[in-house]
Amino acid sequence: MATPHISAAPGDFAPAVLMPGDPLRAKRIAEKVFDEPRLVNEVRGMLAYTGTVNGKPLSVMGSGMGQPSATIYTTELFKFYGVERIIRVGTTGGISPNVSVGDVIIAMGAHTDSAMNQHRIPGVNFSAVASFNLAQAAVAAAGDADNVHVGTIISRDHFYLVVDGQVQKLADYGVLGVDMEAAAMYGVAAEFGKEALTVLTVSDHLLDGSKDMTAEERESNFDGALKLAIAAAHS
Numbered sequence: 001m002a003t004p005h006i007s008a009a010p011g012d013f014a015p016a017v018l019m020p021g022d023p024l025r026a027k028r029i030a031e032k033v034f035d036e037p038r039l040v041n042e043v044r045g046m047l048a049y050t051g052t053v054n055g056k057p058l059s060v061m062g063s064g065m066g067q068p069s070a071t072i073y074t075t076e077l078f079k080f081y082g083v084e085r086i087i088r089v090g091t092t093g094g095i096s097p098n099v100s101v102g103d104v105i106i107a108m109g110a111h112t113d114s115a116m117n118q119h120r121i122p123g124v125n126f127s128a129v130a131s132f133n134l135a136q137a138a139v140a141a142a143g144d145a146d147n148v149h150v151g152t153i154i155s156r157d158h159f160y161l162v163v164d165g166q167v168q169k170l171a172d173y174g175v176l177g178v179d180m181e182a183a184a185m186y187g188v189a190a191e192f193g194k195e196a197l198t199v200l201t202v203s204d205h206l207l208d209g210s211k212d213m214t215a216e217e218r219e220s221n222f223d224g225a226l227k228l229a230i231a232a233a234h235s
């Protein structure tokens, strides 16, 4: 069975899938932490691997950038490949003054400026929230680390567009950071009665650009978030 975007065979994916935006980060994760990783998809270059970590099955696959792309892959994994939980491991731009570049954010909920969840339930502003069980497992794995933050983020459609006053207002409301996928992924998980979580590394800060990561660092500096994501995946 193949879908329009995934050529894997039935059973090629583990019940838990780690999902970075960048397919090359998926490859790095597979090569770095998986035992015997096997390439199970390369349609459109959206690399996916399945292997084991600590003796337990695990898959990793890129989502691409933005909520439409992430929605396609999460829908196909949940609907056609028997996947039960997806943990996004991505980067985020810091918004709260309490987070710094290199810190990790566990996103309990995701505000959004996107229409992706708007039509899910007629007349309702959908609440895009993480699986409590997965969030709890990630928080437990973080122990007393003081660079791990738990709270809300915003998933925006634009990477570059600046809306006057928006970032400061989000900071005032305690929003920790911005990404471009989490809200839609939480919506898809709710649609299929499955579990999703987002664990992000702060790669840059929207209110202080002085310590922003380089493109190379964005692709490779994810060890802390990865450890929490694997703990959640196998909880």
Ligand SMILES: O=P(O)(O)O[C@H]1O[C@H](CO)[C@@H](O)[C@H]1O
Binding pocket: 020, 021, 022, 064, 065, 066, 089, 090, 091, 092, 159, 178, 179, 180, 181
């Ligand atoms: O590092 P990833 O997981 O791709 O996440 C963030 O980086 C991309 C933008 O540079 C968007 O996909 C955003 O959500």
Ligand SMILES: O=c1cc[nH]c(=O)[nH]1
Binding pocket: 091, 092, 093, 094, 159, 178, 179, 180, 203, 204
């Ligand atoms: O969406 C994102 C992700 C990382 N950094 C940003 O500034 N925005």
